[in-house]
Amino acid sequence: MSKIINELTGVPRTLLLPLRGRAETQNHPHPLFQDPLAVEWLKLVGWNQELDLLYGKAAKVSSIVVAIRTYHHDQIASSHIANHSYPVVVELGSGLSSRFHRIGQNAYRWFELDLPVVTELRSKLDTQTEQHQFIGASVMDFDWMDALPKVAPENILFIAEGLLMYLEVNEVQQLIYVMQSRFPGATLDLEIVGISTKISNKIFTQIGAPLKWFVKNQEDLTAMGLKVINSWSMYQLYVEYWPWYWKLLLRFLTQFPYFRNTYQIVEAKL
Numbered sequence: 001m002s003k004i005i006n007e008l009t010g011v012p013r014t015l016l017l018p019l020r021g022r023a024e025t026q027n028h029p030h031p032l033f034q035d036p037l038a039v040e041w042l043k044l045v046g047w048n049q050e051l052d053l054l055y056g057k058a059a060k061v062s063s064i065v066v067a068i069r070t071y072h073h074d075q076i077a078s079s080h081i082a083n084h085s086y087p088v089v090v091e092l093g094s095g096l097s098s099r100f101h102r103i104g105q106n107a108y109r110w111f112e113l114d115l116p117v118v119t120e121l122r123s124k125l126d127t128q129t130e131q132h133q134f135i136g137a138s139v140m141d142f143d144w145m146d147a148l149p150k151v152a153p154e155n156i157l158f159i160a161e162g163l164l165m166y167l168e169v170n171e172v173q174q175l176i177y178v179m180q181s182r183f184p185g186a187t188l189d190l191e192i193v194g195i196s197t198k199i200s201n202k203i204f205t206q207i208g209a210p211l212k213w214f215v216k217n218q219e220d221l222t223a224m225g226l227k228v229i230n231s232w233s234m235y236q237l238y239v240e241y242w243p244w245y246w247k248l249l250l251r252f253l254t255q256f257p258y259f260r261n262t263y264q265i266v267e268a269k270l
């Protein structure tokens with residue numbers, strides 16, 4: 001396939017960050033997962049140098065964080081698929097996630113939902129089937145919910161990996177409220193960033209993708225109506241994957257909630 005011109009800007013362009021992270025983690029001596037598609041897709045869509053502000057200097061650390069978060073969502077999704085009769089996975093703000101190709105074979109249905117500009121890009125790289133479908137819409141245009149199959153909501157897993165922090169708090173609240181009314185009992189696997197992330201927001205703003213939703217603690221999520229089942233600090237997951245000096249530093253820093261809550265994965269029921 002020849003190189004694809006991508007004209008992504010703003011928040012959609014941030015999909016290149018995890019794509020590059022997943023591609024580069026394949027150079028690790030013991031990668032947490034295999035992802036040949038990420039390598040191929042990154043070559044085809046190319047990098048955008050403006051993102052060096054976020055990824056360039058800290059490439060190794062960025063790739064480790066992406067590998068860890070990707071692998072952990074993979075574990076949650078695999079377990080969901082194994083434990084439900086009609087497992088449906090919906091990646092919200094899916095970017096160029098290749099999770100379906102890694103672990104989705106036994107899903108009843110798998111949806112990749114992203115803005116039309118991203119879905120158009122995916123369609124040039126990936127193929128839709130009855131099992132694996134793409135939806136080009138904003139997560140805030142709730143009609144996308146009509147495209148999901150009529151299975152009992154417990155079968156549905158929504159993954160919001162690197163999405164909700166780009167939405168305003170009232171949008172996140174509205175989304176949760178509508179999802180809850182349509183799919184009560186479904187699982188939402190989301191990522192949240194803490195107040196400490198406000199420090200790096202200058203860089204996110206410079207690349208045209210300011211962070212907007214910061215979570216102080218779990219009570220913020222409970223107040224939004226989510227029933228939190230599990231939560232993990234990104235810096236306490238798979239610590240053996242970090243070089244030894246980082247391991248020591250993270251063990252020390254994660255004693256402090258302010259740091260521990262910087263970036264978390266949360267599994268919640270709607």
Ligand SMILES: C[S@@+](CC[C@H](N)C(=O)[O-])C[C@H]1O[C@@H](n2cnc3c(N)ncnc32)[C@H](O)[C@@H]1O
Binds near residue numbers: 013096097163166
């Ligand atoms: C940081 S990327 C994460 C991509 C993917 N989840 C991953 O981890 O590789 C953020 C994604 O959210 C998408 N996004 C942002 N706002 C959105 C919205 N309102 N509706 C749907 N997708 C949105 C962007 O287009 C982008 O693909």
